[in-house]
Amino acid sequence: MLTGAVIQNGSSTSRLALGRAVRKGRAAGSNAATTPIELMGTPMSFARNVEIYGEKEPIDCIYKVISGSVRTCRVLMDGRRQIGAFYLAGDMFGLEGGEEHVFSAESVIDATVLVINRRTVVSLAAWDSEVGAQLWALMRDELQRAQKHVYLLIKTAPERVASFLLEMAERIQSTDEVELPMCRQDIADYLGLTIETVSRMLTQLENASAIALPTSKRIVLHKRAALKRLVA
Amino acid sequence: MLTGAVIQNGSSTSRLALGRAVRKGRAAGSNAATTPIELMGTPMSFARNVEIYGEKEPIDCIYKVISGSVRTCRVLMDGRRQIGAFYLAGDMFGLEGGEEHVFSAESVIDATVLVINRRTVVSLAAWDSEVGAQLWALMRDELQRAQKHVYLLIKTAPERVASFLLEMAERIQSTDEVELPMCRQDIADYLGLTIETVSRMLTQLENASAIALPTSKRIVLHKRAALKRLVA
DNA sequence: CGGGCGCTTGACGGACCTCAATTTTTGTGG
DNA sequence: CCACAAAAATTGAGGTCCGTCAAGCGCCCG
Numbered sequence: 001m002l003t004g005a006v007i008q009n010g011s012s013t014s015r016l017a018l019g020r021a022v023r024k025g026r027a028a029g030s031n032a033a034t035t036p037i038e039l040m041g042t043p044m045s046f047a048r049n050v051e052i053y054g055e056k057e058p059i060d061c062i063y064k065v066i067s068g069s070v071r072t073c074r075v076l077m078d079g080r081r082q083i084g085a086f087y088l089a090g091d092m093f094g095l096e097g098g099e100e101h102v103f104s105a106e107s108v109i110d111a112t113v114l115v116i117n118r119r120t121v122v123s124l125a126a127w128d129s130e131v132g133a134q135l136w137a138l139m140r141d142e143l144q145r146a147q148k149h150v151y152l153l154i155k156t157a158p159e160r161v162a163s164f165l166l167e168m169a170e171r172i173q174s175t176d177e178v179e180l181p182m183c184r185q186d187i188a189d190y191l192g193l194t195i196e197t198v199s200r201m202l203t204q205l206e207n208a209s210a211i212a213l214p215t216s217k218r219i220v221l222h223k224r225a226a227l228k229r230l231v232a
Numbered sequence: 233m234l235t236g237a238v239i240q241n242g243s244s245t246s247r248l249a250l251g252r253a254v255r256k257g258r259a260a261g262s263n264a265a266t267t268p269i270e271l272m273g274t275p276m277s278f279a280r281n282v283e284i285y286g287e288k289e290p291i292d293c294i295y296k297v298i299s300g301s302v303r304t305c306r307v308l309m310d311g312r313r314q315i316g317a318f319y320l321a322g323d324m325f326g327l328e329g330g331e332e333h334v335f336s337a338e339s340v341i342d343a344t345v346l347v348i349n350r351r352t353v354v355s356l357a358a359w360d361s362e363v364g365a366q367l368w369a370l371m372r373d374e375l376q377r378a379q380k381h382v383y384l385l386i387k388t389a390p391e392r393v394a395s396f397l398l399e400m401a402e403r404i405q406s407t408d409e410v411e412l413p414m415c416r417q418d419i420a421d422y423l424g425l426t427i428e429t430v431s432r433m434l435t436q437l438e439n440a441s442a443i444a445l446p447t448s449k450r451i452v453l454h455k456r457a458a459l460k461r462l463v464a
Numbered sequence: 465c466g467g468g469c470g471c472t473t474g475a476c477g478g479a480c481c482t483c484a485a486t487t488t489t490t491g492t493g494g
Numbered sequence: 495c496c497a498c499a500a501a502a503a504t505t506g507a508g509g510t511c512c513g514t515c516a517a518g519c520g521c522c523c524g
Contacts, residue, residue, distance in 0.1 A: 082386055084379070097376025126361070139371050144329025146378035147316070153385035154314055154424040157480065184503065192386040194481060199504055216489075216503060389512065416471065426513060431472055448471060448520095 036131050037121055038064060041114035046107040053094070054104045060118050062094040062138065068111025069181040072103035073189065083190040085145050086182060088171055092138050094118075108182045153192050155231070160191040161201040162230040165211065169221055176224075180217045269353055269366050270296060273346035278339040285326070286336045292350050294326040294370065295319075300343025301413040304335035305421065315422040317377050318414060320403055324370050326350075340414045385424050387463070392423040393433040394462040397443065401453055408456075412449045 043066060046052060052063070055074055063070075065087050072084040072093065084103045087093045096102060107113075125132035148167075152160050164187060169178045180187075184195040191198065202219075205211045210227055212220040221227065275298060278284060284295070287306055295302075297319050304316040304325065316335045319325045328334060339345075357364035380399075384392050396419060401410045412419075416427040423430065434451075437443045442459055444452040453459065 080386075082383065084382070097372050097379055102379070129358070136368075136371075139368075139375065140329050143371065143375045143378060146375060146382060147329055147334070149382050150316070150378060150385060151314070153382065154312075195503075196482085196505085197480060200480095203504075427471075428473085428514085429512060432512090435472075 035134060036124075036128060037062075037116060037134050038114055040120055040124075041116040043112055044115050045112045046110070048107055048109045048111075050107050052105040052107065052113065053101055055102060056100055058100050059094065059096060059098075062092060062116050062118055062121060063105070064092045064114040064116070065089050066112040066114055068113075069108045070105055070111055070113065071108050071182065071186060071190075072105045074103050081189045082192075083186060085149070086186075086190065088181070092141070095135075095138055095142055108186065157191075157193055157197050158201050158204065159231050160193065161187075161198060162205065162210075162227045164191060165205075165219060165221065166224070166227055166231065169224075176221045178219045178221065180219060184216075267366055268356075268360060268363050269294075269348060270346055272352050272356075273348040275344055276347050277344045278342070280339055280341045280343075282339050284337040284339065284345065285333055287334060288332055290332050291326065291328060291330075294324060294348050294350050294353060295337070296324045296346040296348070297321050298344040298346055300345075301340045302337055302343055302345065303340050303414065303418060303422075304337045306335050313421045314424075315418060317381070318418075318422065320413070324373070327367075327370055327374055340418065389423075389425055389429050390433050390436065391463050392425065393419075393430060394437065394442075394459040396423060397437075397451060397453065398456070398459055398463065401456075408453045410451045410453065412451060416448075 067089050070087040075081050125135050172178055184198050188195045188198045210223045299321050302319040307313050357367050404410055416430050420427045420430045442455045
């Protein structure tokens with residue numbers, strides 16, 4: 001099924017201890033510290049394809065993307081790679097179902113992330129109901145994300161790609177033009193397809209003039225209606 | 233992809249208002265009322281293939297399976313059906329990502345379910361931290377379930393079926409012999425396959441003598457190792 | 465005994481994967 | 495700024511897996 005990126009070479013995902021990441025001053029991001037939880041966080045910057053946390057590590061931080069974008073992923077025994085989700089500026093991530101991470105998290109492109117101690121948040125949640133509500137909302141978002149992902153994976157290849165484009169366009173809040181932060185392999189591993197199939201579906205959509213591809217990562221949505229019809 | 237059960241005929245899923253379901257006395261179930269949340273519930277019984285709640289209904293109850301089993305599902309526009317999860321005796325369900333149900337819930341076979349008012353639980357959670365913890369655990373379980381489902385759907389057909397059998401065997405707590413509560417169509421819609429493919433994979437596993445099929449719903453796992461190898 | 469339903473099995477076709485070649489883009493050093 | 499190398503993306507040919515359609519079998523219940 002998924003062909004996956006078989007951990008290609010030295011260029012991909014160099015391991016990096018959290019403490020060694022570049023620490024930037026607090027006042028950096030424009031959209032930092034808007035909720036009580038975020039007041040407890042420390043901004044950290046990551047170059048592209050750098051691990052933020054690894055599989056099997058205990059869950060002791062939660063994160064908020066300030067800029068750039070992040071993916072969560074796991075590598076199956078046979079080398080296939082699954083991407084759990086993409087997180088864009090403003091999204092929070094880091095909570096999972098179990099006690100330790102089953103996904104790792106990596107920067108897709110250069111990214112700045114607010115890192116927040118989980119124990120602090122959890123203990124604060126007992127006192128401040130707003131914090132508890134936000135923690136709950138984070139969990140809900142994660143569940144919703146996973147359910148939508150399931151919904152994607154039962155569809156056909158053209159449907160998956162069209163759905164993906166619409167989802168990204170919506171999340172990036174763009175005017176019909178989307179700058180995708182991730183490469184084709186990332187998209188393929190998220191959609192459970194191969195890069196070749198993703199590529200073919202895109203050119204197919206282009207030939208149907210539903211979209212245009214000025215560059216490989218920049219996508220113009222001409223006929224949202226046609227795409228929406230496709231996604232069933 | 234999913235061929236789905238296209239709401240076949242009168243026999244499937246007759247609508248039933250909650251209030252009209254048979255109400256059983258409290259002391260019925262042997263495994264009732266073991267946690268504070270459950271003390272607030274009312275046991276209700278459902279015949280097989282009866283709707284417990286519907287898509288788009290507000291989320292105002294949470295549920296615990298006392299006996300029998302329950303599936304959550306949604307019907308796509310083109311008639312395909314997706315099954316979100318199966319819930320067996322002891323499992324709780326009813327919470328989702330959004331404010332209203334995107335899945336409906338139906339009894340798979342005759343089932344007794346503890347029905348608990350959500351507002352009551354939520355307000356109690358503010359006072360009793362154990363209730364809050366249980367609510368949180370419920371959400372976590374749901375997330376974990378969805379993530380495992382994603383993990384299933386990126387695999388090949390034989391892997392999906394083998395994984396499903398192992399999951400069921402583990403949850404039913406059986407000694408290598410599993411009585412599946414659901415029909416082939418349910419399995420197919422859960423795994424994103426057709427009934428024919430599910431059937432073929434089962435006979436394939438039988439021919440490899442990894443399993444035996446005394447009846448179509450009773451499955452003996454002979455070589456768990458072989459199955460585990462298969463699931464990657 | 466006969467009908468209906470669920471499950472299995474077979475033949476066939478199409479969707480997607482695999483392998484391989486080519487083109488385009490990106491990054492680097494002169 | 496250009497030239498070159500490396501990486502990413504596209505395109506093509508061929509094969510495989512699984513969906514589709516159709517027939518056949520077993521079982522339960524009338």
